[in-house]
Amino acid sequence: MALQESGEMYLETILILSNRLATVRAIDVAEQMGYSKPSVSRAVGLLKKDGYITVDGDGFLSLTHSGRQIAEQTYERHILLAKFFIRLGVDEETASADACKIEHVISQTTFEAIKKHAEQSIQPDV
Amino acid sequence: MALQESGEMYLETILILSNRLATVRAIDVAEQMGYSKPSVSRAVGLLKKDGYITVDGDGFLSLTHSGRQIAEQTYERHILLAKFFIRLGVDEETASADACKIEHVISQTTFEAIKKHAEQSIQPDV
């Protein structure tokens, strides 16, 4: 079945953690997301079954090609949306929280339109 | 408990239908949303229990004050977001679909920032 919103969130979290830590395991994901170990264990099993991540013998998680694609796409959306909201005057925390919700439901079409708009309306620091 | 995304969607639908029909009943909501009668029946029961709508002896649905507030807020978000996306070059259908998702998850803060931005950047027809 297609990846749900929560699946995207797990992949994005794994990406972010792997940019910060040498290795990523389920417990790191649980701590980062504020979820219980069993919830993450289950999610990891599903993501693995569907080919989005691999888990090696030591319990280290890695994104597969398709998993990484989704994680990066989601993360790009997050960064750009949050930046855009901040530029509109929204505080960082709210901007990030909203980006975190919207990144999963927005279409590629609309995201790209916002991206183009945001890039166009950048005010250079003269 | 707090109103969920689906509850907002029901209230918004009832508002839209009541602007279009003399009376609104569960079956109209079901047809409009593409849901089954039992799903709507259940949702109507919950919305009624929580004081967002009333149902009279003939099965006609009305928004209460709090229900109308939420419906109007949600609808306002929908309209403004969709317009904004369309102005950025997104086709109507996609813009509306995205607005429909985002309207439920965006914070008031971020919505107002987008609203202000959208109003500022209106290009008057000279």
Place this chain on the structure above:
DNA sequence: TCAAAGTGTTAGCCTATACTAACAATAATA
């Protein structure tokens, strides 16, 4: 009048996704 259509409800099922409790396996250390 009596059958058919329209409307709503009840009962029970399904999926997604979180949770706790309890256990198992491994690693670290007194």
Place this chain on the structure above:
DNA sequence: TATTATTGTTAGTATAGGCTAACACTTTGA
């Protein structure tokens, strides 16, 4: 080495919110 801590899994629970099947009214109209 024996205990404790860390990590992961299993089993079962809960909530939200769809669904179908089946039934009960009510209204309509031949």
